[in-house]
Structure formats: structure tokens, C-alpha cells
Amino acid sequence: MVNLKRMLPDELTGVLAAQGEPAYRARQLFAWIHGRGARGFDEMTSLPRSLRERLAEIADLGLLTPVSRQEDPRDGTVKFLLRLNDDAGNTVETVRMTYSYGYSACVSSQVGCHIGCRFCASSIGGLIRNLTAAEMIEQLILLNRDLAVRDPQARIARVVIMGMGEPMENLTEVLRFLRLAHEPEGCGIGWRHMTVSTSGLVPGIEALAAEDLPITLAVSLHAPNDEVRNRLMPINRRYPLGQLMPACRRYAEATGRRLTFEYVLIGGVNDLPEHARELARLLRGMLCHVNLIPLNPVAGRGLEPSPPQAMAAFQRILREGGVAATLRRQLGTAIDAACGQLRRRLLEAPVP
Numbered sequence: 167m168v169n170l171k172r173m174l175p176d177e178l179t180g181v182l183a184a185q186g187e188p189a190y191r192a193r194q195l196f197a198w199i200h201g202r203g204a205r206g207f208d209e210m211t212s213l214p215r216s217l218r219e220r221l222a223e224i225a226d227l228g229l230l231t232p233v234s235r236q237e238d239p240r241d242g243t244v245k246f247l248l249r250l251n252d253d254a255g256n257t258v259e260t261v262r263m264t265y266s267y268g269y270s271a272c273v274s275s276q277v278g279c280h281i282g283c284r285f286c287a288s289s290i291g292g293l294i295r296n297l298t299a300a301e302m303i304e305q306l307i308l309l310n311r312d313l314a315v316r317d318p319q320a321r322i323a324r325v326v327i328m329g330m331g332e333p334m335e336n337l338t339e340v341l342r343f344l345r346l347a348h349e350p351e352g353c354g355i356g357w358r359h360m361t362v363s364t365s366g367l368v369p370g371i372e373a374l375a376a377e378d379l380p381i382t383l384a385v386s387l388h389a390p391n392d393e394v395r396n397r398l399m400p401i402n403r404r405y406p407l408g409q410l411m412p413a414c415r416r417y418a419e420a421t422g423r424r425l426t427f428e429y430v431l432i433g434g435v436n437d438l439p440e441h442a443r444e445l446a447r448l449l450r451g452m453l454c455h456v457n458l459i460p461l462n463p464v465a466g467r468g469l470e471p472s473p474p475q476a477m478a479a480f481q482r483i484l485r486e487g488g489v490a491a492t493l494r495r496q497l498g499t500a501i502d503a504a505c506g507q508l509r510r511r512l513l514e515a516p517v518p
């Protein structure tokens with residue numbers, strides 16, 4: 167069976183040409199799959215019935231199955247746990263967030279993760295496998311389809327690859343996903359509304375810069391020096407700040423895009439005034455923005471959120487040091503919105 171979901175319009179043209187169909191049918195098919203989120207060929211009523219029947223015999227739509235849907239009534243955050251179409255029945259999480267400027271999707275790029283950041287539930291259990299571009303775009307399509315039930319005119323306008331996994335370890339499929347998401351007849355996400363995150367894999371940052379796409383890079387920094395970062399993120403021993411920061415500066419220069427640095431504030435670990443001053447010195451003069459994030463505690467990790475006064479003081483010191491910083495409001499706290507928590511709960515649930 168041919169997986170149609172991973173194909174760009176030009177590739178679909180080839181599949182349909184082999185069926186003796188004209189090129190414009192490929193754009194129609196792409197729009198049905200990506201723009202309207204069709205879950206069966208029978209829904210594609212603008213295609214001839216005979217073509218739909220032939221496609222059903224040779225191709226599949228790469229569907230994922232929702233296992234659960236949670237919605238936070240206070241801020242509208244929606245989180246799906248999705249079962250992949252593989253023999254192991256693996257699951258991934260995907261989240262839709264509501265902001266004043268519209269809807270944003272947070273997409274997973276791997277099943278599990280082996281990077282091992284101490285504050286993150288996704289790494290518990292290690293890496294199982296990379297997701298395909300089809301599995302990533304299906305997350306976005308499902309979130310859009312779910313949104314349309316409430317508001318048929320509404321569309322997700324931004325996408326961040328910041329769910330489970332390290333995107334730079336799966337960059338080929340991530341790039342295909344971004345190209346699929348950008349297609350105007352599909353999800354239609356502008357390049358400037360896409361963000362790829364990384365825990366700091368320097369070769370991946372260099373490779374993404376070479377693509378010459380105006381995509382935002384979000385680097386999980388979480389520490390102002392190697393000593394604290396080594397404790398929180400083992401990846402820092404491979405790519406310490408002395409390598410990471412020059413790569414970030416080169417990315418900003420090559421793309422002209424302002425970088426985002428993610429910084430989870432952890433009580434007594436990385437949230438002291440001297441940490442804020444050190445961070446301001448590290449980032450001074452760089453085209454960047456710091457996203458301060460309250461910790462969503464993960465059971466068994468022994469890390470506590472930073473008190474509100476310490477978070478406010480941290481932000482003030484950064485701003486006084488000339489670094490743009492915002493304190494992210496915590497979305498989805500009434501559901502298991504911290505990266506990896508919902509899947510973790512499912513894995514720990516007793517087998518019926």
C-alpha cells in the first residue's frame with residue numbers, strides 16, 4: 167500500500183498519472199487529505215467514484231487513532247493521545263493551544279526520547295523510534311479536524327515541534343513534515359510561523375541553517391553555565407555551551423530569525439539572581455528572546471517549581487541586562503500537559 171499522507175502534491179501527481187489521471191486531481195486529493203482531513207476515500211466526493219475505489223485498493227491515508235482527548239476548560243488547551251499504526255501499538259501526544267493570536271499545535275517527532283533531560287517525562291523509557299513525516303502531519307490534521315467541529319472557519323496558524331522527541335535526530339522527516347504543513351492547499355502554515363526545537367544538537371542546528379528556511383529555532387537552554395546544564399541535560403556533555411552558543415549565533419545570522427531560548431525555572435537549581443545575571447551576559451547582543459517556563463513537576467524527579475517572586479525577579483534581571491524575556495503562562499495544567507505525562511500514565515496503567 168502506498169502511504170499518500172507523506173506525499174507532496176508533485177509526488178501525488180506521479181501516483182495519479184500511473185492511474186491515467188490528470189495533474190489537477192493530485193491537488194484535489196492533497197486538499198482532501200491535508201486541508202479537509204478526510205479519513206476515508208468515500209469522503210472525497212469531488213473525485214470520481216471509480217478513482218476513489220482504485221485508490222482504496224492501492225493506497226492508505228496513514229491515519230492515527232485517538233486513544234483519549236483531554237481539554238482544559240480554563241484555557242482551551244486540547245491534548246490527544248494517539249495510537250500509531252504499528253505492530254507495537256505505540257502512542258504519541260499532540261497538543262493544541264489557544265493564544266490571543268490564534269491556535270498553535272505542538273507536534274511530537276519521536277516515540278519516546280533518549281536525550282534524558284531531568285525535568286521531562288518523555289525520556290522515561292528511552293527512545294523507541296522516529297516518527298515519519300506522515301505521522302507528524304497527521305497530528306496537525308487531527309487537531310485541525312477537531313477544531314473544525316467547534317468552529318468550521320478556524321485553522322491552526324502556528325506549529326511548534328516541541329512535543330515528545332528531539333527533532334534534530336529525525337531531521338529528514340521533520341523537514342518533509344514542514345514542507346507538507348506549508349502547502350497552501352493543505353494546512354497552509356507560513357514558514358515564519360514554524361518553530362523547531364532542539365536540546366542543543368549542534369550538527370542539527372547547522373543542517374537546519376543550511377536549508378535556508380525562515381523557521382524559528384527554539385533551543386532548550388535551561389541553564390546559564392555548563393555546570394548547571396550538565397546536571398539538567400546530559401546532552402551538554404556532548405555539545406557544551408562553548409559549541410552551542412556559536413552555532414546559535416550562526417543560525418541567527420544565516421536566517422535573520424530571532425532565536426528563542428527555552429528556560430524552565432526550577433526552584434533553587436537554575437532560578438537564582440546570579441543565574442539570571444550570568445544568562446544575560448551569555449546572551450548579550452544576540453538576536454534572541456528568552457521564554458521563561460514554570461516547571462511542570464514530573465513525579466520522582468525531585469525538582470520543584472520556582473516560587474512566583476523568584477520567576478518575576480529572574481525576568482526583571484534579564485530585561486535590565488538587555489535580554490528580551492517573557493514568562494510563559496502555564497497552559498493545560500488541569501490536564502497532563504507537561505511533555506510526555508499523558509503517555510507515561512497510559513504506560514503505567516494496569517493492563518485490564
Ligand code: SF4
Nearest residue numbers: 279281283286289331
Ligand atoms: S525535553 Fe525534549 S529533548 Fe529533553 S528529554 Fe524531553 S523530549 Fe527529549
